[in-house]
Amino acid sequence: MNPKIIKLSALSAAVLAILSGCNHQKQEAVEQPKEAAIQTQTADAPVPSQLPELAKCETFVSQPEVIVKSNDKNLSQQTITIGATGDMHGRIYAYDYALDAIDNNAGFTKIASLLKEERAADENMLLIDLGDTVQGNSAELFNDNPVHPVVETLNALNYDLWVPGNHEFDFERAFIDRNLRAFDGSVISSNILWDQAATECDASGDEIPFLRGFQLYDYNGAKVAVVGLTPSWVKVWQAASPENFRNLDFKDELEAVTATVDHVIEAHQPDVVIGAFHYGRKEHGRGVHEIASALADKIDVIFMGHEHARFIEQVNKGDDPAQEMLEISVNGEYQQEDKAISGVYNHENRHQKVKIIEPGNWGWALAKAQIELAKDENGNWQIQDTTLANRTVAGVEEDKALQEQMRAIHDASETDANTVIGNVEGHFTFSANGAADEAVLEDRMANSEGLRLYTTIHAAKLYDMPLVDVINQIQIRTVEEKARDKDGNAVKVDVSAAALFSDASNLYHGQDYHKKDSANLYMYDNELVAVNIQGAALKDYMEWSYAYFNQFKEGDLTVSFNPDIRAYNYDIFDGNIEYVVDLSQPARNEHSEGQRVQIESIAGAPFDPQANYVLAINDYRYGTTLLAQGWITESDVIWESSNEPIYAVRDMLTDYVAKAGKLAAADFTHPNWHILQLGTIDNTGQHQTKGDIVTLREGAGKSLWERLQNKEICVMRSGAGDRTAIHRALNLMDEGSWFVNPNYSDTATNEALYEGCAYSNQPQ
Template structure:
């Protein structure tokens, strides 16, 4: 037999068959998510009525303990330790409960410390708490496919998403749906995620290699058509904001999905970090906030008619976690994660010799913003520091950065890693690109769309509630003015570089984070060919890493506030900062409105009294 096998191999090698055999033996290089098939959670019951419930979390962003490591303080409405208490009570009251997470699990709150672990602690938490379903969010792709796919496999439940396919084969990347049998009732979960992941991960194409992110409505429709007649309850689980975003705004959000696909009995959403529970036509659409502040809860009452289950009542609400007792099993199981995160947060990287922003709130001068963040009204030493670091390591002429936390500041004293995380919330990487002056100006006009146009009688500057604050960037290396008396698209004035007017045809070197690069490429203001530097392959690639490194290696361990006041807002009315009206704001008699989701302060100007 051995002689025969040797002969066959020699024949193949000598006759050209080796190439054919090799091709036949070649494995599919794509990741294969092999879990499939309907799941029976509980056997059919011998009665004609039943209650099924769905509990869901979303946008946990690394929160296991109720603790915010960037400020090293307890967070009384965050973490799996709190959501588990709420879910355990739900399961006690309603044994027929399905539990799911709607994405953005693996990033945030020191989650990056555990990337190299065989199974990330947050996925360990899903398994401990017996989650049935996980919908991937956009931040799941932040650390590359190898990390993500390892954790997808290690999750004991099912990962569901209908709008991600392989570009070469058009096969589904994950399960488009999952059907569960609960007391004989067939519950179908159909998932989708935000379709802009390529844009957000544009600086790291390997993070979405060979993947296509498709229109969620069309993908959901196709999936639902394929399972027609196979479910009694149809649940949409979408990591998509209420009304979509960018070019899809008002087209493919969770509300538009409910309108386009009335077959859904409920849609549980994520991504927006908002807390809402609304009915769109006959479909409940709800989102449980962020970090574990709420658990989305939906209750279905069904009766059996002609041997088929029929929904007779649906109730939906978001159950808050503030004030609940933390789950002991979570606190015990993940004590090591908490301790390791605390140790990292309190590592000293340098000294701060003076406060960077005096009066973080523009009107009250307090350290917590209740009116307007000073750093978005005037140039500050804090934003200049971030841009200084980016300029240095990207070897650029110009830099751009955003205020990720309205309250961020550096106070005199020890400079710890938690302070770095506080002033730079995300673990973005650094890039340097060549950009034409014309495109630089277009980008600048786009980013100041964060402001509303002012008019006479306005006492305060108002922000655009439809423009996220993390998209408003402040630039260094150039001088410029923002004229808020002008409409969007005509506000950037008097832009100079080294004392000369910006040349639309000249090329400038711009430092920016990887997410903003995605914005520029999606708008046609930059391409991959314009990249001259990317930190993604550096041993410590994040802008947070560079801030710590710059403090230690360039500044000698001590940072001091410096502000060059290279930009300012102009075109303000005479009524701006009217003393009498400002006094009433300070006293609390006049409240400055916030956006409905609470994420954007100051969305309407206060008028002169």
């Protein structure tokens, strides 16, 4: 068996019903029960047999091209309701298994409750999932099930349509093939093709789609066309694991969507055109804004995922896609379209603009479009209005029926997460008490925006601490144990790079180390890659990483960071390297190479821009950053973990602790870098050297810093949920860099104080 197929544990649940199907003339009909039985698999039970891969060089189609949703030809007006979820990442229950905690802003079980209300009002509601659905939140425990429990959930909730995201390709090819077969509805994407060069599918060289690019629905004679899209960068992000997209290619997004929309309009003359895109608004300089600007005259509404963002926007035909687009929600809260902002949308002006909506991630909301149609004097359906909304789940009860159906999956995931494999020795965050928040010395807690830090930046992103060193050191040890050069000699790693993915990560002295701690520290299924990199390219990479921070200004009492750069794109570097970061210097961007990182030594010698060094990184960074930027080539790869029995970095952490029986901070304390404006600290959180920020906190800025520590004031943040960011440093000379906590009092609870600083309460 391929080592990348995750084995079922004794706690994993198995679906007993084995699906069968047949392929006839590029269309595959799949029959399967709506509610497959689930039971906990015993340790001795065999792994279920798998369905074969999809037929090569044939477009997988599981539903007819046009599906009739309702058929009352006497209607003269109607409202079509379309709902969508995106980036669910394995959230069946409203539960985060890495934190072993309820998540009030997540879960198919909460979405299910909203769907009951929506379907009571409109039984023919069209339901779409926008991808990144089956990966994350311990879902990989069930990757060998013939029907993955997340796909079973989609079927149980009667999803009509599924658009694969990039994370659907995180595992070997048979995984996505199995999921496509198992889904009851239609699966579409306009830009996934059979790779002509790899397969020689058609001697003429014509493109053969892997999936149909669109799906049509008939509502009482009105035709609704939905066009799907998957990021073409799957091949870049999965460059270290080409097996995951074997024999597949990905077409340019704008080209693919344009061709598909034009074909659908010519062939079917739809009355409504919907985009269902797993694609960012500004993706790699392109994105949904580019598509919307180009095709606003042809598409009415775009549902999108991938960004984990919350918004309702409007784009006009010909708008500059590089610019920000008009937010059209009430009070900018992303939940209800504000008609006073968006204006009229009907058959007379629909060719001038398009509306876009994204429902956050993990089930924060059900995105909803209501499209009002009426027949004209010729009997043709015409759009009268469209209205968008994000129905949030925060106050919604979980659906009991879905909970019960998937309870074995939840119980198995929870039990697996809580399996104790060792104990922790020493704090892994070197604050005064080991807590993550540098100002208030607390870990994350919940408010209406979900779990967050008070200042929304983890201390281990600011100082060299073992919480990140443990990832880097285990990456280094793994490469040096497994990798051999062309002469058979063990590879010596000079530098390792890793990110602190979650601000909820932390490890305390004396705690048990559970499997969930590895998932909390390293939430993704990344593999490990060792590459050769030239010194100048390594320096560029480090400057790229430290662009995460905003530039230091005189009077700053905190460090702030760029809200447009995701936390997973901020890497910290460890190994045989010493460096200093000066945030007063300009960051790397499209106009500047950056001047922040000073590499003092590497490999025991002065840094040499012309020398070659060995770098350990995850496969995502290998493909999406180093290859994409031209800092390395594929020939620079020395070793990668995809064929190892333990191939994921997260599982390397688990394996280390399980074998050692402990995780000791002292074994991973390796100070080799610091931010100049902060200085250095020891393992008790005491400053050994002090930068300008710390000096100011103890001097003229002491009073303002203490007010932040006491939660009397709040830092300015942008974004929402897990994408929130300190976009302005608390600054002694800038009263606009903070605001008074409206909930502050001597008797206020911690929950109230956090709520007082919630993004929605910030001054506009």
